[in-house]
Amino acid sequence: MAPAITLAAEAPTLSAANTGFMLICSALVMLMTPGLAFFYGGMVRVKSTLNMLMMSFISLGIVTVLWVLYGFSMAFGTDSGGVVGWNSDWIGLSGIGLTELWDGYTIPVFVFLVFQLMFAVLTPALISGALADRVKFTAWALFIALWATVVYFPVAHWVWGSGGWAFELGVIDFAGGTAVHINAGAAALGVILVIGKRVGFKKDPMRPHSLPLVMLGAALLWFGWFGFNAGSWLGNNDGVGALMFVNTQISAAAAVLGWLAYEKIRHGAFTTLGAASGAVAGLVAITPAGGAVTPLGAIAVGAVSGVLCAMAVGLKYRFGYDDSLDVVGVHLVGGIIGSLLVGFLASGKGQSDVEGLFYGGGLDQFWKQCAGVFGVLAYSLVVSAILAFLLDRTIGMRVSEDDEVAGIDRAEHAETAYDYSGAGGGARSTATAPADRAESKKVDA
Template identity: 75%
Template sequence: MPPGILTIAADKVTLSPANTGFMLVCSALVMIMTPGLAFFYGGMVRVKSVLNMLMMSFISLGIVTILWVLYGFGLAFGNDAGGFLGWNGSFAGLSGIGLTQLWGATTIPIYVFAVFQLMFAIITPALISGALADRVKFTAWALFIALWVTLVYFPVAHWVWAEGGWLFNLGVIDFAGGTAVHINAGAAALGVILVVGKRIGFKKDPMRPHSLPLVMLGAGLLWFGWFGFNAGSWLGNDDGVGAVAFVNTQVATAAAMLGWLAYEKLRHGSFTTLGAASGAVAGLVAITPACGCVSPLGAIAVGAIAGVLCAMAVNLKYKFGYDDSLDVIGVHLVGGVAGSLLIGLFATGGVQSKAKGLFYGGGFEQLGKQTVGVVCVLLYSLVVSYVLAKVIDLVMGFRVSEDEEISGIDQAAHAETAYDFTGAGGGTAARKGPALGEALTKKVDA
């Protein structure tokens, strides 16, 4: 994602209504990805914790939005301080920004860039929630989001995307979030899992998805929104780079879905809907950092490789004994690592930048840079996330009680149920009226 200095013009840059409108549409597309993620994750959990899973994504829309306006945008994209963090007093509260003040040398207002980046900041912690399904306190999760985006996401976004960020200056390519979003979230998920532990019944009780149609709906919304996620990350639509990113997003996702299904058929004997949805998401993850620097043929390779690798990786939790409930590590961490490193092999040097991968005559230079970015973001997020989760656990406890976990978090935390099979209603309003048993008794007596 260019910070603005990559757009070079001979004349004074002016606001482009077309690019501004395009980026507002892309921002809306990225926003819909968080509800899409909620459906994707919500369908994969058991009935007793559907609402909690949905809320773990939705609450990020509230918390991160406020923090981003207050100080997050300034920390991530303000004036650089040593390559690791930024700050600009005009960005605090978004109160010192002119109505048509442009972002760097781009043709879009700062407000538009800020809201586009906000949507990235919102979905990244929501990704982590899938690893923690069925067992964490909602209050502890909300506190974790606030601390995590402040100490992890905002700094890492600065490293990768901001002018002066140390990974940006190093030449690490991350078009739309392979390191800052997916590796960041996947490593954080592992860190928190190591603190909260396994679900009751892990590897013993069946924990199958309760609604595969919801999973497919969520995957479809993610796929749709991801075009804004990737194509919009060039911050304009003037030179064709965004169009290439759009095409590569579609191509890699298709290839990954087919790769996952092929592996699944060979390994388990079936083509499953869950595999198709998971494979598509794996492809979206992998092409995210690479969509602006590979050709469509390269995108096929990136997608197919990621689809197979992620399909293999989701089984590692059973081998190593960590309970990644909805395969955040297997899909987002592994897919993000794969996509980021494959740039070092398949970058053509003819789209986003002149950097070339190994297969296009660039040697190992870009692969080395990508490796540095992957390792540093992974380790930083893993360690800080573990420490944050440990502190929260010591102060207020991160997990729900055993009884609440067994009976279901929906009733304990939200006083609601996702589905009503009695006709009496599943929400709090229904419970304020006569109890169902009383109503039935009166009917029988009558």
């Protein structure tokens, strides 16, 4: 993410081209949250589809309101101790002029804040995939509000806010490897260690109920990611955003190939789920690195992340943590890979003149990347676990075992994703539809 600084020698003026470009990028990032909903929704069983969709969609409502009230101020306001920002003029987005520019750039503050809002919306939605099938919707909604306030807003300031400790240290995170993906992946791990496994974990089949939905979601994520990454340069004047756009495509493609190659060798087949997951892994990994590496470097980032993330998703069975939809294996591991590879592959010819080890720059940048990665990981993991523990001990995080087995869609939303009563027509299909929880136990894709 480009630093928000004002250079005394410059007097930026509003650019209609950059403003329009950034509004389009903001819309693309917004599309990623519904895309994520479809991606996750297709990966769960039939009885959890709507709940999975809703766990993403509710973030659009909650985080947007919090961002307006105080989130933008906490993330990008005047620094306090390198930890959090604050600007009372931004509470409720008051005191911001229509043509007031973001410091040092040619776009209005309103454009910058709405672009950043979409990042804030997406990040807690990413966590939801680890918690499929078993979390009360009310508890999840409250968790989002608390987590955004005490984790995401401060971490965004650390990484991208002027004065944030990671920003000042020189940690490179172009578009969210630490602030978004490691942050969400570590949070997911912290929560699932508190709330425990799904009923039937490692015993019952828990296959995706709709691989076409998974592929649709992955395609929407891939499409939206161009705005997520290329837009993070906050303009389109010097070619860095174009480099990031190209590297985004390259890394995703290389990761698909890497994941599928590993899958074929390890399991003997090329799966659609593997292709979709590989694309997301490559997109995650290039997010922090794409402005610093060359296109050949992007191939390396993608290929490495595709293979290592494919390997990482199996760790939940070895260590016994139930990461339902592989948020830890893809987002945490992918974010770590991409962030750390900056220390080796930064070419010095992209977003800055920083060079990694393979370009003669030594290990200085690598150690900075380690500080950013493990600082965010530790904070998010611990605080997220504490929030989950407090919610579990007060209002309870999990639905009852009976509701989980029967189907969380019926228990939490009084709906089902698919209406079986019309499948064959006539009285017979109506009579045999899963009309109660006992029958719905039989419909478990």
